Amino acid sequence: MNRILSGTLLGLALGGAALAQDSPAWIQIEAQPTLAKAQERVRAWAGEFADVAGYELESGWYGIVLGPYSEADARALRARLLALDDIPADSFIAYGGNFDLQFWPVGTGAAVDLRPLPGAADPAPPADTAADAAPAPEPPPLPDETPAEARASEAQLTGAQKEALQIALAWAGVYDGAIDGLYGQGTRAAMAAWQTAEGYEPTGVLTTRQRAALLAAYNAVLDGLDLQLVHDTATGIEIEIPAGAVAFAAYEPPFARFDATGSIPGAQVLLISQPGDRNRLFGLYEILQTLAIVPRDGPRQRSDDSFTIEATDARIVSFTQVRLEGTEIKGFMLVWPAGDEERRTRLLQRMQASFRSLPGTLDPAIARPTEDQAVDLISGLAVRQPRLTRSGFFIDAVGTVLTTTEAVQGCTDITLDAVHPATVAFTDDPLGIAVLRPGTPLSPLGIAAFQTGIPRLRTEIAVAGYPYGGVLSRPALTFGQLADLHGLAGEETIKRLDLVAGEGDSGGPVFDNSGAVLGLLLPRPDDSAMVLPPEVRFIADADAIIAALAPLGIGLTTTDSLAFMPPESLTRRAAAMTVLVSCW
16 A cells, blocks of 8 residues: 655644634544553554644544644545545544544644645755755844943843853853842853953943854754653653654653664653652652662652652763652653763753643553563663672671672672662681671561581581572572581581572571571582582581671570471571672
8 A cells, every 4th residue: 555654744834824724624543442552553553654643532532643634635635545545444534622632742732733735845846947046045143233232132131041141151161150140240241251252342241143152052062952842641741852862662651761762872761650649759769779770879869759869870870850749750860871961961951941740640551561571670671780699698686697708799889688788897708708787777587596506417408598689589498408517628617518509599598407507508619620519519617607706796696406497487487587688
């Protein structure tokens, strides 16, 4: 089938008084009962036609239309498209009386400028005529003015326009006073300094042409970003976005995602919209900080009804602002490549100044589940991943954690259960253990009781740990046997196990069948000269751990009981005291 793809239809209005007086008309080509299905279908139609729009209808359905056109043009175009079999046979002329909120295109308002029909634009002149045609005249330059005329034109400026000039003067490095729109001696001196630097007579009063030149230089950093005001009825947000750097990608509640188009790699804009209360606002604040596009460094501020997150690393800078307004949570996030601070700052100012909340929040049903879902994604966005994860366990009532030295080597940050920051308080490299203290005291549900009695060989043991990192929310138990009370070379500080465990289990507690801790599971030896069978593992012995930690004054719990503990009780004990240790 032939398809009409005339790009000239977008954003153009037909001239002429007769057309301006004609009532707008649309060709309704489809309607769907749900917004999610309508979004899916309208994108398909947008790949075929230029003037596709989508509106919520009074009936509660969602209509997909072409237009608006004049009524005569709409009827002519409908007849043409029906003849080409390009639109459904039941398509009809609609007049917009039952249109409610517009949901497509994303970022448009309720404008009803009439579109020309395909081929309605003026035809191009013949080649020889076009070659001889005179070029379009340049617009006349702004008139220069006398000082008196400059003062008179300056007096017509609004307060915001005067402040904009002071901001531009400050950007130019000639003004460091208040941005108040009041032109005192400081502002006049700055104007004179700018005039001198630009080769003008230093009168201290900018002419209309000079004001335009100053503002043009100030705004040049935004050239190419194509700032456009998005009026998105799906999220209920209006905001300027850099359409030259990002384009709408998807609705992934609570986000409307605008991804980089390629001109500025790494750029991204998220509109944030969801219903909720203070608790949900606080939950969103915590969740956002797990995303890969929200680095760990940078200031955070949270109040009862809003929060901001400024986050940075060597790769990106992201800024998020969110506010609770009644029962609606609205905000945005700007992600920008690092090293482009002036442009990022100026763009952020424009976005903050233009942000406006509209009625409604993003419908959670707008995005259907897909096979692309993953545990390391939140609403289609990658979750920040640690460099390495190992296991650990609580050894006192304030949340002190024992783990392996491997878990803390080369870390910028360390977290417990991916949430609680911790610092290294002690390491014993020969023994292979490290002590972590949480940033704020914790109240663990359980703490280790170290076995001081002599265990029996070949008895069953179990290690609790996180073999799959943070994929599982609770520790797993892996069972094996106590193979030897010493190391392979007779070492007294370690014991040998017959146990097949994951590397993520390293640092976890090893229990005997009474639920006491025999020791800490050590990483597999890194010895290229000798490869041990996979079931050979070693633990730092409980007695050696107790001796190493004695100078720290930690109130360790010990036991010599060998009473049997059922597996289900051991599972509960392990879950209460084992923690995920993440190295970032």
